[in-house]
Amino acid sequence: MTLATRDLGIRLDGRTILDGIDLSLTRGMLTGLVGPNGAGKTTLLRALASLVAPVQGGVTLDGRALSALPRDERARRIAVLFQGGEIGWPISVREVVALGRLPHRRAFADPSAADGAAITRAMARADIAHLAERIATSLSSGERMRALLARALAVEAEWLLADEPVTALDPAHQLDAMTLLRAASREGTGVVAVLHDLALAARFCDRIVVLSGGRLLADGPPDAALSDGLLAHAFGVTAERGRAADGTGYLLPWARSGSGPEGGDCDRAGICVPGASPTE
Numbered sequence: 417m418t419l420a421t422r423d424l425g426i427r428l429d430g431r432t433i434l435d436g437i438d439l440s441l442t443r444g445m446l447t448g449l450v451g452p453n454g455a456g457k458t459t460l461l462r463a464l465a466s467l468v469a470p471v472q473g474g475v476t477l478d479g480r481a482l483s484a485l486p487r488d489e490r491a492r493r494i495a496v497l498f499q500g501g502e503i504g505w506p507i508s509v510r511e512v513v514a515l516g517r518l519p520h521r522r523a524f525a526d527p528s529a530a531d532g533a534a535i536t537r538a539m540a541r542a543d544i545a546h547l548a549e550r551i552a553t554s555l556s557s558g559e560r561m562r563a564l565l566a567r568a569l570a571v572e573a574e575w576l577l578a579d580e581p582v583t584a585l586d587p588a589h590q591l592d593a594m595t596l597l598r599a600a601s602r603e604g605t606g607v608v609a610v611l612h613d614l615a616l617a618a619r620f621c622d623r624i625v626v627l628s629g630g631r632l633l634a635d636g637p638p639d640a641a642l643s644d645g646l647l648a649h650a651f652g653v654t655a656e657r658g659r660a661a662d663g664t665g666y667l668l669p670w671a672r673s674g675s676g677p678e679g680g681d682c683d684r685a686g687i688c689v690p691g692a693s694p695t696e
């Protein structure tokens with residue numbers, strides 16, 4: 417039930433991108449991966465899907481080295497949705513979503529009834545059923561992102577790793593997508609989403625992991641991980657905080673803090689909150 421890294425280090429083009437990342441992710445939780453541009457979030461997500469090889473440490477799935485698992489098993493167990501995902505061919509949206517079932521199908525086999533049901537379910541959940549027959553290359557950015565989200569959902573994997581799944585979406589679909597990711601986690605999927613919107617991250621995620629400069633800076637429930645000190649240190653911003661009418665706490669990034677990212681005005685030991693506990 418865990419996807420974990422131990423002392424994970426990644427180098428690309430001779431540069432250290434991730435260094436000493438220790439993380440133990442639990443299914444049934446929505447984890448938000450946040451950090452400034454270039455922090456290493458996408459690289460960490462790629463490492464969690466075994467799409468980039470570590471130079472030190474490694475990634476395990478339920479205690480087994482992820483790199484040792486057959487590729488098709490990995491693809492069935494870990495679904496990925498990457499930012500800037502292009503749809504290269506003029507195929508229908510339903511056919512795009514059906515690609516999510518490939519890890520479940522034998523070569524050249526037609527989709528089974530179970531595949532068809534999973535595809536229909538995923539399209540409904542991503543609110544794209546009405547786009548099923550549209551040619552995917554003609555979709556808007558937000559529609560395309562929802563189609564790719566549906567493709568990832570159609571895998572019905574144990575883990576869903578999503579890189580900026582809401583960036584291109586309008587406010588209503590951002591809320592829908594976050595609600596959907598949280599619902600998927602409540603059904604037992606381990607969901608890890610790279611998010612730039614700290615308000616959405618704080619509101620919807622069970623756990624927040626903050627990366628900066630390739631290192632893990634904070635890890636814990638949103639209130640603890642997104643403290644004022646952390647926001648100043650990692651992002652160089654202040655936040656306004658409050659409570660909505662339904663009682664949910666919120667934070668809004670408000671102004672530059674003056675210290676800037678990596679400004680060093682914050683005690684690292686004071687902001688790390690290791691070991692968020694599952695909320696199953």
Ligand SMILES: Nc1ncnc2c1ncn2[C@@H]1O[C@H](COP(=O)(O)OP(=O)(O)OP(=O)(O)O)[C@@H](O)[C@H]1O
Binds near residue numbers: 429453454459
């Ligand atoms: N293939 C590559 N070769 C060399 N450097 C790379 C490669 N891919 C990423 N990087 C560098 O690694 C660092 C981390 O990149 P990554 O995309 O993981 O950051 P990120 O936190 O997802 O950023 P953003 O928020 O801007 O999307 C960046 O400095 C980037 O330029």
